[in-house]
Amino acid sequence: GAGVSQSPSNKVTEKGKDVELRCDPISGHTALYWYRQSLGQGLEFLIYFQGNSAPDKSGLPSDRFSAERTGGSVSTLTIQRTQQEDSAVYLCASSLQGGSGGSYEQYFGPGTRLTVT
Amino acid sequence: EDQVTQSPEALRLQEGESSSLNCSYTVSGLRGLFWYRQDPGKGPEFLFTLYSAGEEKEKERLKATLTKKESFLHITAPKPEDSATYLCAVQASNDYKLSFGAGTTVTVRA
Numbered sequence: 001g002a003g004v005s006q007s008p009s010n011k012v013t014e015k016g017k018d019v020e021l022r023c024d025p026i027s028g029h030t031a032l033y034w035y036r037q038s039l040g041q042g043l044e045f046l047i048y049f050q051g052n053s054a055p056d057k058s059g060l061p062s063d064r065f066s067a068e069r070t071g072g073s074v075s076t077l078t079i080q081r082t083q084q085e086d087s088a089v090y091l092c093a094s095s096l097q098g099g100s101g102g103s104y105e106q107y108f109g110p111g112t113r114l115t116v117t
Numbered sequence: 118e119d120q121v122t123q124s125p126e127a128l129r130l131q132e133g134e135s136s137s138l139n140c141s142y143t144v145s146g147l148r149g150l151f152w153y154r155q156d157p158g159k160g161p162e163f164l165f166t167l168y169s170a171g172e173e174k175e176k177e178r179l180k181a182t183l184t185k186k187e188s189f190l191h192i193t194a195p196k197p198e199d200s201a202t203y204l205c206a207v208q209a210s211n212d213y214k215l216s217f218g219a220g221t222t223v224t225v226r227a
Contacts, residue, residue, distance in 0.1 A: 108160035
């Protein structure tokens with residue numbers, strides 16, 4: 001079946017511009033996650049959505065970052081007034097269920113490589 | 118805070134030369150330990166989940182094991198196509214996010 005898809009695959013933007021990154025999770029997966037992978041660093045958790053519950057935004061690095069999930073499916077990560085330190089690969093993952101109900105494998109998309117010049 | 122440390126950072130193997138990767142972790146109650154494979158320019162690909170000490174899982178030339186403090190990923194008779202970065206992650210009890218190690222980059226020469 002179709003996996004997690006992300007768009008665009010690459011994005012080059014100028015410092016100070018806003019960008020939107022899109023994630024389409026696996027059909028039927030209720031949990032959706034955003035992570036960031038910077039050069040030489042491990043994957044860093046950003047935000048988590050579970051069904052219709054309020055998202056956990058505890059991993060967002062600043063208030064320039066925001067995300068929404070419409071209709072319990074597609075998610076958009078928005079970065080306002082981009083800075084050079086925002087350059088990274090942004091990865092989206094989905095799982096059957098999150099929360100404390102059990103451990104479910106997270107399946108990752110191919111990522112969006114963001115370069116801020 | 119959950120911590121995951123992987124070693125070595127890089128591993129160069131000859132085809133057929135078996136080896137092991139280490140993942141040491143500290144977590145306030147382990148819900149699951151995950152192994153992923155990541156190829157350049159791609160997202161992590163799920164390999165295994167381990168839930169309790171003593172558990173083992175196998176897939177082709179890969180075998181993952183778990184103790185209370187660490188996990189090992191054994192690569193038996195590797196082939197060049199096993200070249201990738203292998204990531205270890207933990208999920209704590211009553212949590213959902215994964216905490217990742219920095220990864221081990223494996224290069225297998227023919």
